[in-house]
Amino acid sequence: MELTNVVEPVEDGRSYVEKINWPFLSELKDSPAEYKAGLDLALAKCxxxxxxxxxxxxxxxxGAELFS
Structure with a gap:
């Protein structure tokens, strides 16, 4: 969620998913399973x-209310 909040949207508030998954996996050193679990939770919570x-x-x- 934090990565999605700071990524520059390309249009209509949408961001490329790779702009989120790349830092999550490479910079934060989290696993693909953790990425998928976080994405699934964020989708389930709308x-x-x-x-x-x-x-x-x-x-x-x-989601935006979480950062306000």
Missing amino acids: WLWLHESGTYVRLTEA
């Missing part, structure tokens, strides 16, 4: 919207 292609994510209003 904090993130995931495009059906899997290419983009967008913070929802509920």
